[in-house]
Amino acid sequence: MKNIPPVLQLVKDDPWLTPYEPDLLERQQTYQQVKRNIEQEYGSLDYYAQAHKYLGINYDPEQKGWWYREWAPAAYALFLIGDFNNWNRESHPLSVNERGIWEIFLPDAEYQDTFTSGSLVKVHIKAANGNLDRIPPYIRRTVQNPETYDFAGQVWQMAPFTWQDENFNPATITEPIIYEAHVGMAQEKEGIGTFLEFTQNVLPRIHAVGYNCIQLMAVMEHPYYGSFGYHVSNFFAVSSRFGTPEELKQLVNEAHKLGIAVIMDVVHSHAVKNVAEGLVNFDGSGHQYFHPGPQGYHPAWDSRVFDYGKKEVRQFLLSNIRYWLEEFHFDGFRFDGVTSMLYQHHGEGVSFDHYDRYFRAGVDKHAITYLQLATTMVQQIKPGALCIAEDMSGMPGLCRTIADGGIGFDYRLGMGIPDYWIKLLKHQRDEDWNIYEMWGVLTNRRYKEKTVAYAESHDQAMVGDKTLAFWLMDKEMYFHMSVDDPNLVIDRGLAIHKLIRLFTISLGGEAYLNFMGNEFGHPEWIDFPRQGNNWSYKYARRQWSLVDNPNLKYKYFAAFDQAMTHVIRKYKVVSAPAAWQLNMDTSNKVVIFERGGLIFIFNFSPTNSIPDYKLWVPAAGSYQIILNSDRPEFGGFNRIADDILYPSFSEDKSNKLRLYITNRTALVLKRQE
Missing domain, CATH: 1.20.5 (Single alpha-helices involved in coiled-coils or other helix-helix interfaces)
Structure with missing residues (x-):
């Protein structure tokens, strides 16, 4: 055969x-x-993918009035209720139209003073699970009652907004350097930040440091603030905690004017299990939006799982994607929990050690089809928009085109990289670090599939773990961060922090991500207000005053991050072909490679500084150091002269350089033309 x-x-x-x-x-x-x-x-x-323009509450300018339409096939009866009718549960019944959709029309002539933008609404549903007041699934805004804490839908007619981003094209972002941000905790105050505050206070910082992409978390409405936005209740509603939809538009508009793309954390992997605020058992059937029985419940996340095989559910989710792209000009999405979507077992307790795991064991084929439709539609609506998958399984083809046999994502998160750094800091002495293992972890990615590399994200900063800075320096950060206070623990932490971040961005992928504040070594962890901390906001904020204080060493972290980002972007390192290994020196823990036409030199040794270190370079010429982590403005000791040229010399029929390589130092060299 x-x-x-x-x-x-x-x-x-x-x-x-x-x-x-x-x-x-x-x-x-x-x-x-x-x-x-x-x-x-x-x-x-x-x-x-335009169901949101038909279903939900929409204004009809031709008939001059408001339509409310709902898909609820198993419901017995629906009634629109709100402050417009004093929450009367019988006065405004919906009827079923020829498409099997419940609907009601409220003409301006009769309701222009009572049912208008800003009106509070719910829908009263009579179904097999009883008679309940619910929030319409396609609602554009919800608000929380400050006294009772319950949520209600709000009629929202978008105010006219003048976009000024016609010259911005996300397709020009070919090497995404991503700043992951949470609007609510982005301010220093002990409270919830707003879109306006983020636009005014944080956006200029992101631009100044050199990031070209923002990944916004927790945009969609979620009843519990401490869920970090991952237990979504209202998929078409901008979280009212942070401001109005128009204020979110202003944030995106200003970012685009600065040349910064804005992508959104989209959570289609699961939904909050709350009945009062969410989609659960909306029509009383028990399986309208979600799988019935155990398949519809995510035990680890205590949430509900969508039935991606149902056309109405796919339509809901695809319309949701279209809505955020068109209405708010988002430049793509970071799809949360893709591993959970791909497999019926959600990846829980499964080791993906054989290809059978990707194709023959518990794969949710309907979810794969949905993701293929989603990535297709994103490109149809906004060519060049980014689709990033949060997947830890390594599904082959996840970031390949559908024509190639893939699922269509542009990038996958390199989730093993931050886990590796944390494991290394927790369990190994500096002297025991294995540079071959480090190289292997940072370069282990599927052929032709792009990876977003990151040293740490919000996951590593949550309570129960620590940021890299806190793992490295811990309590010493509370007492020895003054610039005139020498401290060996801080010196070590600062040096390794710089090495890890440069090693990750230059070697680990085709894009890079940083969680806000980590670029300047933000101390402590993230802990949202909860009963266990007396509902405190002390650890759900970012202390920008630390990096702004010229007397504190946080400025060194920030200065290096800015210089690193500048070099990486200027020479298009992350979009360059994979790194070319030039030298691995285990005795001195020195790693040298070429990428993007630059020579990267890392000395991870805690003690070995080597004078006149000889290294091979691909081309003859004079080389100049363009980034030196040992510079004093980066908190270093200024041991290496980087204001001179280093000429190559010929030895053993090859081109070599000779220079001083100090311990815990990273250098980037460029050959002079």
Whole structure:
């Protein structure tokens, strides 16, 4: 029997996938069939993903009034209630139209003074689970009663907004340097920050440091602030804690004017289990938006799991994506919890040590089809927008095109990298670090699949863990951060912090991410207000005054991060081909590689400073140090002359350099033209 050559480019690039090409072809064909079905029934994927313009509360300028429409197939009866009718549960019943959708129309002539933008509303539903007041799933805004703490929907007619970002194109961001931010905890005050405060106070900082992309967390409404925005209740509503939808638009608009892309943390992997605020059992069937039984419940997250095989659920989620792209000009999404979506077991307790795990064991094929539709639609609506997957399983093809046999994401998060750094700091002495292991972890990624590298994100900063800075310096940060206070613990921490971040951004991927404040070594952890801390905001904020204080060493962290980001962006390092290893010196813990035309030299040794260190370089010429972590403005000891040229010399028929490499130091060299 002849070997049949592979059809898919993904398999051609990875022959180990050959036995699984039928599985890959099946998911490709399923996607194509589902897309054809959508096009036959709705005319196009584009139209299919506009359910929010029909369902929910929408103003009709032609008929001059408000429509409220709802998909609730198992409900017995629906009634619109709110302050417009004194919350009367019987006066405004909805009727079922020819499409099986419940609807009611409120003309301006009768309701212009009572049902208007700002009115509070809910829907009273009579169903198998009883008679309950619920928040409409497509609601654009919810607000919380400060006395009772319960949420209600709010009619919201967007105020006219003049966008000034017509010259911004996310496709120009070919090397994303991402600043992960949470608006609520972005201010120094012990309270919740707002969109306006973020735009005024934090956005200029992000721009000054050199980040070209912001990843906004917790944008969609969530009833519990401490969930960090990951237990979403109202998918089309901007979280009212931070301000109005128009104020979010202003934030995005100002970022675009600065040349900064804004992507959104989108949570389609699960939903809050709350009945009062969320989607759970909305029509009384128990399985309207979510799977029935155990499959519809995520035990680790205590939340509900969407049924991605149901066309109305896919329509809800795809319309949600379209809404954020079009209404708020977001430049793409970081899809949260993709591992949980890909597998019916959610990746819990599973070691992905064999390709069978990706194709033959517990894969949610409907979720894969949904993600393929989502990545397709994002590019249709906003070409060049970013789609980043939070996946720890390593699903082959996740970041390859659908035509190649993939799922269509642009990048995946390199989740193993921050976990590795934390493990190293927790469990190994500096003297025992293995540079080959470090190289392996930072370069281990799938061929042709782009990775967002990061040394730490919000996960490493949450209570129960520590940031890199806190792991390195701990309590010494409280007492020895003055610039005139020498301290060995702080010196070590500052040096290693710089090495880890430069090693990660230059070697670990094709994009880079930093969580706000970590660039200047923000101390302590993140702990949202909860009963266990007496509902305190002390640890749910960012202390910018630390980095602004010229008498504190935090300025050294920030200065290095700014210089590092400048070099990486100027020479397009993360979009360059993978690093070329030049030298691995285990006795001195020296790692040298080339990427983006630059020579990166890392000395991880805690003690060994080597005069006249000889290293091989690919091309002859004179080299200059363009970044030196030992500079005094970075908190270093100024041991290396970086204001001179280092000429190469010929030895053993190769080009070599000779320079001083000090312990716990990173250098970046560029050959002079």
